[in-house]
Amino acid sequence: MGKIDEAKEILRVLGLPQAQQNEISAYTLLALCGIREEDTWLSASRRSLGITKGIMQFITQNYNKEYAPNTRETFRRQVLHYFNQAGIVDYNPDNPSLPTNSPHAHYAISEDVLSVIKYYGAERWETVVRRFLTANETLESKYSRKREMEMIPVDMGNGLIYHLSPGKHNEVQVAVINEFLPRFAPGSKCIYLGDTAKKNLHIDHDVFNKLNITISDHDKLPDIVLYNEEKKWIFLVEVVTSHGPMNPKRVTELKEMFSGCPFGIIFVTAFPSYDEFRKHAKDIAWETEVWLYERPDHLIHYNGDRFLGPR
Numbered sequence: 001m002g003k004i005d006e007a008k009e010i011l012r013v014l015g016l017p018q019a020q021q022n023e024i025s026a027y028t029l030l031a032l033c034g035i036r037e038e039d040t041w042l043s044a045s046r047r048s049l050g051i052t053k054g055i056m057q058f059i060t061q062n063y064n065k066e067y068a069p070n071t072r073e074t075f076r077r078q079v080l081h082y083f084n085q086a087g088i089v090d091y092n093p094d095n096p097s098l099p100t101n102s103p104h105a106h107y108a109i110s111e112d113v114l115s116v117i118k119y120y121g122a123e124r125w126e127t128v129v130r131r132f133l134t135a136n137e138t139l140e141s142k143y144s145r146k147r148e149m150e151m152i153p154v155d156m157g158n159g160l161i162y163h164l165s166p167g168k169h170n171e172v173q174v175a176v177i178n179e180f181l182p183r184f185a186p187g188s189k190c191i192y193l194g195d196t197a198k199k200n201l202h203i204d205h206d207v208f209n210k211l212n213i214t215i216s217d218h219d220k221l222p223d224i225v226l227y228n229e230e231k232k233w234i235f236l237v238e239v240v241t242s243h244g245p246m247n248p249k250r251v252t253e254l255k256e257m258f259s260g261c262p263f264g265i266i267f268v269t270a271f272p273s274y275d276e277f278r279k280h281a282k283d284i285a286w287e288t289e290v291w292l293y294e295r296p297d298h299l300i301h302y303n304g305d306r307f308l309g310p311r
Contacts (some may be wrong), residue, residue, distance in 0.1 A: 003030055003037050003114050004063075010120055013129055014113070020082045027065060028079045031058040032089060032109040033117060041120040046279050048106040050095050051075050055107075065154060080107055087136060088113050100269035112136070154178070156190055162202060164195050169223075169241045172293050176237055177225050179296040180270065183306065184289075185235050212260040222254065223270075227263075233310060237268045245269040245280045246288045264310020 001009070007026035016025070030036075032055065033044035049055050051072050059065050067075075084087040089107045092098045098105060106307050109117070112132070119128045152164045154174045164170040173193065181188055191204040208215060209228055211234070215221065226235035236254055246269045258265055267288040271277040273293055277300075284290060289308060290300035299308065 003035060003039075006041070006120065007035075010117060014086065014088065014116075015133065016082065016086055016088075020079065024067075024071075024074065025079045025083075027059045027063065028055055028075060028108075028267075029088075030063070030085070031055040032107065033114070034058075036062045042118050042122075044114060045107070045168065046109050046111060046114050048108040050104070051080070059166075063207050073140055079226045083107070088136050140213070154193070156193070156202065162193070162195075164201070168272055169239055170195060172239045172241060172270055173223055175293045175296070176239065176270050176291070180237075180291050181226060183296065184299060185228060185233075186290070187230055188226040188228040188233070188235065190224060191227045192221055194221065194223050211263060213258055214260070215257075220253075220255075232263045233266055234258065234263045235266045235268055240280060241272055243280075245271075245284050247283045248285045251285045251288065266308065266310055 004023060004026045007029045008021050009101055011021045011025055011029060032049060033041075034047060035041065035044055040109070046269075051257060052069070055075060056067050056072070059067065059286055076226075080089060081093075084091050087110055088108050091107060092102075092105060093108045094106060095104070116128050116132045119125045150282070152170050152174050154162050154163060154164060154177050164174065173195075177193075181190070188299060189204075190202065193202040195201040203215075210283045211227075222236040224235075224237040224241040226237065227233075228235070236246075237257070238250065244250070246267045249261070251267055254267070255265070267285070267290065268291055269280075269284060270291045270293065271280075272293045274294065277292060284302055286303045288302050288303065292298070292300075301308070
């Protein structure tokens with residue numbers, strides 16, 4: 001392997017996210033360690049470098065790779081920021097009091113990482129890396145843990161709990177289960193729940209089959225389907241945080257999709273707020289319901305022969 005590939009391998013082993021295992025990150029690591037193509041990693045050394053006249057200049061002189069001056073911010077934001085978070089580099093080690101936007105800002109490979117990198121290609125490499133990773137959490141695992149903490153839990157009952165990806169859309173979806181269902185669909189259970197990151201997060205195939213509803217991969221189910229066996233009602237709920245209310249076209253599509261279902265269908269659009277609702281009010285189909293997360297005790301009824309129930 002050439003030095004670029006070796007540097008990428010080191011970044012991978014040290015637990016950098018996939019996006020920081022690229023060429024520009026590899027060049028940056030080589031510059032920070034002072035490693036040229038013909039050098040061994042044992043000769044890696046620590047010295048403080050600025051971005052333009054340090055890192056980028058080293059890359060041009062030793063690897064004949066020229067980056068445009070305006071890529072300085074790419075080095076800073078997409079490489080060195082992550083290196084610093086991962087503990088791979090020290091920021092302004094020669095003068096920690098420098099302000100964030102100082103033209104004298106500089107970076108140096110951390111001594112702990114340098115002591116590991118020197119063993120790359122040696123017999124003890126795996127042992128040294130294992131010891132380092134045991135003592136230091138990788139950036140990739142930190143980000144993974146942070147993502148898990150940001151996930152939104154939703155209790156589906158019977159001990160079944162899902163964790164939805166973070167975001168306003170899924171916040172409203174969870175509110176439909178926790179707030180709308182007990183108020184306006186008591187006794188119902190959720191038989192379908194999508195996620196912005198996973199389309200069919202939860203689907204009760206047994207109930208769908210019982211209701212004679214056949215769903216293909218091409219069918220676009222609403223965000224949430226609630227099933228009330230006692231009343232023989234189905235609630236089809238679209239959650240809207242930017243687009244897609246229960247407009248006439250969508251209602252027609254869903255009626256066709258659920259045409260074989262013997263239960264009555266109730267169409268609901270759920271909005272996070274009144275402001276979001278106002279943006280779409282003119283598009284909402286008659287004989288449907290509107291529910292607002294910020295005003296959970298009330299429904300807005302779009303005409304029809306009854307307040308809440310199948311038409």
